[in-house]
Amino acid sequence: MIFRRRGSGKSKKIVVSPNSNNKNYKPIKSNDSVSRDSKKPLPAHKWDGKTINNLMVVGYYTINTPYEQEAKKLISSLNKFNITHDIIGIPNKGGWQANTRYKATFMLEMLDKHKDHNLLYVDCDAVFHTYPTLFRNYECDVAVRWQDFRWRQNECLSGTIFMANNQKTRSLCRRWESLNKKTQSNKANLEQWNLGEIIKDHEKTNGLISKNLPAEYTFIFDLMRQIYPNAIPVIEHFQASRKNKRRV
Numbered sequence: 001m002i003f004r005r006r007g008s009g010k011s012k013k014i015v016v017s018p019n020s021n022n023k024n025y026k027p028i029k030s031n032d033s034v035s036r037d038s039k040k041p042l043p044a045h046k047w048d049g050k051t052i053n054n055l056m057v058v059g060y061y062t063i064n065t066p067y068e069q070e071a072k073k074l075i076s077s078l079n080k081f082n083i084t085h086d087i088i089g090i091p092n093k094g095g096w097q098a099n100t101r102y103k104a105t106f107m108l109e110m111l112d113k114h115k116d117h118n119l120l121y122v123d124c125d126a127v128f129h130t131y132p133t134l135f136r137n138y139e140c141d142v143a144v145r146w147q148d149f150r151w152r153q154n155e156c157l158s159g160t161i162f163m164a165n166n167q168k169t170r171s172l173c174r175r176w177e178s179l180n181k182k183t184q185s186n187k188a189n190l191e192q193w194n195l196g197e198i199i200k201d202h203e204k205t206n207g208l209i210s211k212n213l214p215a216e217y218t219f220i221f222d223l224m225r226q227i228y229p230n231a232i233p234v235i236e237h238f239q240a241s242r243k244n245k246r247r248v
Helices: 067-080 098-101 103-113 167-182 191-206 223-227 241-247
Strands: 001-008 010-013 053-063 087-092 116-123 127-128 140-145 155-161 210-212 235-237
Touching: 053 067, 053 103, 067 087, 067 127, 067 241, 087 103, 087 235, 103 116, 103 155, 103 191, 116 223, 140 191, 155 191, 155 235, 167 191
Parallel strands: 053 087, 053 116, 140 210
Antiparallel strands: 001 010, 116 155, 127 235, 140 155
16 A cells, blocks of 8 residues: 655655564454545544543653653643543653653553553653543453554554553563663664564463554554544654654
């Protein structure tokens, strides 16, 4: 499938080729919440006004950085839909890479802090456009978005992460934390790639059950719009790191 990227007078091809050999990849089908074939988006995210009592949205931002303002937007959107949340500020860990790799430690801490809740992690530069109804009676251990881009196939995106509160996800976070520390000298390596590697391993060795989130739940504001032009985002990510990465 080929999409066109609009730019400075010229168009560039974006080729999306599903990697069907990887069991973590779930291609979007016609009955999914995003349909590539339909001209109109499917009404998949209507909210009946009922909250999910055992769901806790969690996230963090670095104190005294531009991410504080981003977090305020996130919190405002959570309050709009009366979504239970715990968004906290943390000291700067020394740079963008170190701050993002803290995510594994943070999730482990939140699993212990909110033992009666499943967790929905979101990056602080995201907003909720509606209530995340997908997670009512959601059955799996962990869910992330596996996405094909022209520069990388089947990429694990960690901007939105669902985690059931159980021992499998605690083990997952400990392994993720360990791999982040092991690869910390590799500046080109991302924590989300480490997460994807650990998920695949735990599926084989620890009976971990994972799901691929619909695109609307990890909706990158520009890239995903090009790939899924008819999508109605539930959680939209604005990737403030593009301009702030060198400032934190």
